[in-house]
Amino acid sequence: MRLTIDGRTIEAAEGQTVLQAALAHDIYIPHLCKHPDLEAAGGCRLCVVQVKGRDGVVPACETPAEDGMEVLTATEEALHIRRMSMELMLASHPSECTDCPKYGNCELQSLYQYLDASAERWRTKGRPMPEDASNPLIRHLFVRCIRCGRCVRACNELRGVKVLDYRRDRQGVRIGTEGGVSLAEAGCRFCGACVEVCPTGAITDAAGLLDPALPRIKALVPCRSACPGEIDIPAYLRSAARGDWAAAAAVIRERTPFPAVLGSICPHPCEDRCRRGAVNEPLSICRLKRTAAEAGGEQWKTRRRRDPATGRRAAVVGSGPAGLTAAYYLAMKGHDVTVFEALPKPGGQLRVGIPAYRLPDALLDGEIAAILEGGVALRTGVRIERPAELLEQGFDAVLVAAGTHKGTVLPLKGRDLPGVLVNTAFLREARLGPIPAVGERVVVLGGGNVAMDCARTALRCGAKQVTVACLERRDEMTASPEEIDEALDEGVGLCSGVTFLSIEGEERVSGVQVQEVAAFHFDENRRAVITPREGTERLLPADTVIFAVGQSPDGAADMGLALCRGAYLQTGEDGGASVPGVFAAGDVVTGTRSVIEAAAAGRRCAQSMDRWLGGDGDLTEPLRAPSEPDPYLGRTEGFAGRKRLAAERRPAQDRRWDFAPVERMPGAGAGACEAARCLQCDLRLRLGRNKFWNEYPNGREGV
Amino acid sequence: MSGTIRLISPARAGPIGSSPAAPERPAFDPGQRRQILVSGPGGEAVHKLPGRLKLSELLDRYGVQPDRIRAVYLGWPAGQFFPCEPDRELELDCETVCLAGREACMVDLLARLALDMRTAACGRCVFGREGAYQLHLILSDIAAKKGRSADLDRLTELGGAMRTQCACTLGQAAGGSLLSALALFRPEIEAHITKKICPALVCRPFISYYIDPALCTGCQACADSCGEEAIAGRKGFIHVLDRTLCEACGQCRAACPQGAIKAVSEGLPRLPAKPVACGAWR
Numbered sequence: 001m002r003l004t005i006d007g008r009t010i011e012a013a014e015g016q017t018v019l020q021a022a023l024a025h026d027i028y029i030p031h032l033c034k035h036p037d038l039e040a041a042g043g044c045r046l047c048v049v050q051v052k053g054r055d056g057v058v059p060a061c062e063t064p065a066e067d068g069m070e071v072l073t074a075t076e077e078a079l080h081i082r083r084m085s086m087e088l089m090l091a092s093h094p095s096e097c098t099d100c101p102k103y104g105n106c107e108l109q110s111l112y113q114y115l116d117a118s119a120e121r122w123r124t125k126g127r128p129m130p131e132d133a134s135n136p137l138i139r140h141l142f143v144r145c146i147r148c149g150r151c152v153r154a155c156n157e158l159r160g161v162k163v164l165d166y167r168r169d170r171q172g173v174r175i176g177t178e179g180g181v182s183l184a185e186a187g188c189r190f191c192g193a194c195v196e197v198c199p200t201g202a203i204t205d206a207a208g209l210l211d212p213a214l215p216r217i218k219a220l221v222p223c224r225s226a227c228p229g230e231i232d233i234p235a236y237l238r239s240a241a242r243g244d245w246a247a248a249a250a251v252i253r254e255r256t257p258f259p260a261v262l263g264s265i266c267p268h269p270c271e272d273r274c275r276r277g278a279v280n281e282p283l284s285i286c287r288l289k290r291t292a293a294e295a296g297g298e299q300w301k302t303r304r305r306r307d308p309a310t311g312r313r314a315a316v317v318g319s320g321p322a323g324l325t326a327a328y329y330l331a332m333k334g335h336d337v338t339v340f341e342a343l344p345k346p347g348g349q350l351r352v353g354i355p356a357y358r359l360p361d362a363l364l365d366g367e368i369a370a371i372l373e374g375g376v377a378l379r380t381g382v383r384i385e386r387p388a389e390l391l392e393q394g395f396d397a398v399l400v401a402a403g404t405h406k407g408t409v410l411p412l413k414g415r416d417l418p419g420v421l422v423n424t425a426f427l428r429e430a431r432l433g434p435i436p437a438v439g440e441r442v443v444v445l446g447g448g449n450v451a452m453d454c455a456r457t458a459l460r461c462g463a464k465q466v467t468v469a470c471l472e473r474r475d476e477m478t479a480s481p482e483e484i485d486e487a488l489d490e491g492v493g494l495c496s497g498v499t500f501l502s503i504e505g506e507e508r509v510s511g512v513q514v515q516e517v518a519a520f521h522f523d524e525n526r527r528a529v530i531t532p533r534e535g536t537e538r539l540l541p542a543d544t545v546i547f548a549v550g551q552s553p554d555g556a557a558d559m560g561l562a563l564c565r566g567a568y569l570q571t572g573e574d575g576g577a578s579v580p581g582v583f584a585a586g587d588v589v590t591g592t593r594s595v596i597e598a599a600a601a602g603r604r605c606a607q608s609m610d611r612w613l614g615g616d617g618d619l620t621e622p623l624r625a626p627s628e629p630d631p632y633l634g635r636t637e638g639f640a641g642r643k644r645l646a647a648e649r650r651p652a653q654d655r656r657w658d659f660a661p662v663e664r665m666p667g668a669g670a671g672a673c674e675a676a677r678c679l680q681c682d683l684r685l686r687l688g689r690n691k692f693w694n695e696y697p698n699g700r701e702g703v
Numbered sequence: 704m705s706g707t708i709r710l711i712s713p714a715r716a717g718p719i720g721s722s723p724a725a726p727e728r729p730a731f732d733p734g735q736r737r738q739i740l741v742s743g744p745g746g747e748a749v750h751k752l753p754g755r756l757k758l759s760e761l762l763d764r765y766g767v768q769p770d771r772i773r774a775v776y777l778g779w780p781a782g783q784f785f786p787c788e789p790d791r792e793l794e795l796d797c798e799t800v801c802l803a804g805r806e807a808c809m810v811d812l813l814a815r816l817a818l819d820m821r822t823a824a825c826g827r828c829v830f831g832r833e834g835a836y837q838l839h840l841i842l843s844d845i846a847a848k849k850g851r852s853a854d855l856d857r858l859t860e861l862g863g864a865m866r867t868q869c870a871c872t873l874g875q876a877a878g879g880s881l882l883s884a885l886a887l888f889r890p891e892i893e894a895h896i897t898k899k900i901c902p903a904l905v906c907r908p909f910i911s912y913y914i915d916p917a918l919c920t921g922c923q924a925c926a927d928s929c930g931e932e933a934i935a936g937r938k939g940f941i942h943v944l945d946r947t948l949c950e951a952c953g954q955c956r957a958a959c960p961q962g963a964i965k966a967v968s969e970g971l972p973r974l975p976a977k978p979v980a981c982g983a984w985r
């Protein structure tokens with residue numbers, strides 16, 4: 001159908017209102033209580049227009065477009081009503097904008113400027129209402145509310161949560177929860193729809209909530225932006241909550257071939273940023289990956305598509321998370337990929353750095369098998385000393401992802417005594433066998449997760465007494481609190497805040513001389529500057545000492561590639577090393593980082609390598625049917641109070657003796673319940689927004 | 704004292720919550736008799752009344768002479784004002800009827816009406832919510848002697864806009880109520896604003912009390928009743944009221960057995976400055 005607006009003839013679709021038709025053709029008609037995702041309410045009367053042949057002015061948002069209609073948007077009466085409505089709103093609105101959280105991004109502010117309206121003809125008197133910052137995530141400043149009802153419609157009609165509504169009090173009508181209870185008590189799902197649609201500063205994100213360093217859409221979904229692998233966390237939690245674990249697994253697999261591994265050992269930076277943490281406890285994002293990997297089956301494989309063979313060959317040196325991830329994606333891009341692994345088994349640090357009680361062999365084997373199945377050739381027991389030579393052997397690109405397999409030994413007296421071990425070798429032997437011999441009393445030097453791994457492995461190798469000694473105080477240790485707790489539960493002793501003076505012993509180690517530390521810091525060369533406390537020297541008796549103070553690449557210096565920071569491979573932006581065609585990624589470049597960081601680096605590097613090999617570098621791999629999330633959340637009683645799924649661990653007295661898994665991963669049922677706790681922070685990003693008048697050509701012309 | 708209408712406890716509040724703004728009302732059937740709350744100078748009473756009747760019949764049922772009534776208001780808080788014309792045919796499509804007595808001040812009545820409109824507004828639309836809010840602020844300012852010269856224009860503009868632009872019939876009717884009041888009582892409202900008088904002597908800020916020296920017997924009843932100690936005098940002396948202390952509460956007026964205490968809103972007569980013996984003032 002056709003209608004004319006201010007003389008311009010436009011095409012309108014059946015069922016469109018005059019306002020919708022106008023905006024769709026970039027013709028601006030002022031509007032405030034209408035939001036693209038919400039039903040029209042006809043309350044603000046800013047969109048009043050004159051329709052030829054009808055009396056008076058009518059709200060365009062509630063007037064269906066009709067064929068042949070002639071609409072005038074700026075008749076005297078329309079302008080009068082429009083401006084008067086704005087004046088009336090302003091008359092009870094705070095007059096100062098500058099201290100408002102919405103300042104500069106406020107629809108009300110922009111509209112009163114557009115209409116050039118002020119309240120001075122009327123009685124200006126606000127309806128006082130204190131700021132309410134007591135709710136998590138959401139700040140209410142209802143003194144700035146203009147009662148447009150957008151939040152009410154969002155919460156009721158769009159989300160079906162029915163928390164916010166018009167309430168009557170002595171001052172008249174305002175927005176709030178029933179009985180004025182907190183959002184949590186009222187059943188709020190903290191979906192943020194109300195924040196998103198509120199045109200004013202009345203409902204905003206809590207002060208300081210959003211990371212100012214991130215663009216808004218990233219800051220609003222902090223879990224996803226905290227994940228180095230950029231896994232679409234809310235999407236897989238949503239599928240999991242529905243019980244659709246196949247879809248959940250597919251979402252994760254779209255970004256990484258290691259869902260089960262990550263679900264077992266990822267340090268989950270996402271959980272630290274999870275917005276639900278402000279409500280009660282963060283989602284168990286990490287463990288649900290493992291559940292997805294196990295309950296999700298192999299359906300994703302049916303959608304996996306390997307590109308036609310390119311005839312190009314890529315070599316990957318090292319089969320850790322970085323190397324295997326890159327290998328997988330390069331194979332998917334149709335390249336012929338061979339992975340070289342120096343050790344007898346693939347997996348890199350996953351295999352020999354992480355103890356089996358945290359990451360069982362079978363699980364790792366399963367995940368690696370799926371990668372190899374994708375068309376990756378593996379050659380174990382082959383050490384590549386000079387990666388660039390592979391280019392001469394017919395490979396078109398080489399990735400060095402050799403990791404950091406050389407443990408750091410501090411230059412202490414006695415470090416060469418028998419009984420002094422180093423983390424990397426110790427953990428490797430524990431994994432590959434034979435189980436290393438340790439004495440009865442073991443002291444582990446270091447305060448990170450690897451130190452905890454060494455200590456707990458030592459227990460399992462037969463040590464009677466294991467002590468972790470480290471420079472940091474307990475609360476400064478770099479090991480994650482969970483791992484410290486698990487170790488202490490198993491009987492590991494902690495001697496924190498000490499510096500190591502020497503390793504004592506005649507023929508064998510007999511102990512470590514330590515001294516308490518008053519203070520320490522790291523200088524610009526990242527060397528520790530320590531102030532010891534006089535007279536606090538003491539001997540920690542030991543027959544085995546294990547260094548767990550860091551690790552570095554093994555043999556990188558002799559690879560014929562440029563180094564940086566001493567021992568690490570130097571790379572450019574795209575991951576390219578100093579020889580064209582050779583790339584490097586993972587710990588061998590960055591130093592020891594988490595598995596997900598290494599895997600993410602491997603993926604990024606695979607993009608560059610694909611381009612180098614003539615591809616487009618696009619690794620996107622849709623493994624699930626496209627689906628729209630359901631915006632209607634509905635009510636869930638007690639939603640805010642629902643507790644985080646507690647980790648189920650074998651009792652410490654049982655588990656400390658063997659290498660069987662410590663933790664039992666959540667099953668599909670419990671996992672779905674946990675996933676349903678997610679606030680779905682990404683949902684609000686799907687909401688539209690009202691464009692400001694200056695974004696329309698005729699808006700810029702003014703009233 | 705003023706015989707103004709006792710206001711019905713804040714009106715049936717409009718709907719609240721996200722239910723539709725306008726309540727479903729059964730269609731008006733003039734043949735059907737319904738319970739109607741009538742309030743007026745004689746208090747509140749419920750009468751069973753037909754849908755259509757003459758004003759004189761209504762006044763009869765309520766028990767008041769037409770000359771004691773100056774206007775009739777059908778509906779609450781939104782409704783319509785009519786002058787007191789006994790032969791007028793009324794259509795009672797409402798639940799309440801208000802009879803404004805001769806002594807009533809329409810500004811005072813409208814200010815209270817506006818407060819009820821403000822609290823009853825469902826809040827969904829700007830003209831209903833903010834319109835009623837402004838109505839109340841403006842009318843109570845006028846009643847408080849703080850009226851501004853532009854106020855009548857503002858009220859007229861507001862009434863018109865509310866009648867056409869409110870999203871529900873309740874708000875539209877509120878606009879209509881205002882317009883009907885302005886049509887009937889404009890001079891009285893104007894007097895409050897421009898002449899600063901309340902002709903009905905109801906709005907306190909406009910009222911000055913004085914003691915008529917010709918009637919005062921010096922009985923001291925008024926001085927005893929005054930909480931502000933605004934009245935001076937001894938037994939047998941003409942008492943004198945200090946208007947700088949007087950709060951215009953009207954206690955003394957009720958206490959005086961002689962009817963010597965009088966109210967004006969303009970033009971005080973000549974009065975003694977100090978108490979003088981009764982009979983000594985001429």
Ligand code: SF4
Nearest residue numbers: 145146148149151198
């Ligand atoms: S809080 Fe915001 S969205 Fe809700 S009614 Fe007020 S101004 Fe509108």
Ligand code: SF4
Nearest residue numbers: 155188189191192194
């Ligand atoms: S459920 Fe969503 S829209 Fe409703 S109050 Fe909570 S955050 Fe706002």
Ligand code: SF4
Nearest residue numbers: 097100106109200201
């Ligand atoms: S809500 Fe908008 S108009 Fe109101 S004070 Fe804030 S910025 Fe200004």
Ligand code: SF4
Nearest residue numbers: 223274275678679681
């Ligand atoms: S609540 Fe869900 S979407 Fe929001 S941060 Fe946590 S996991 Fe991510």
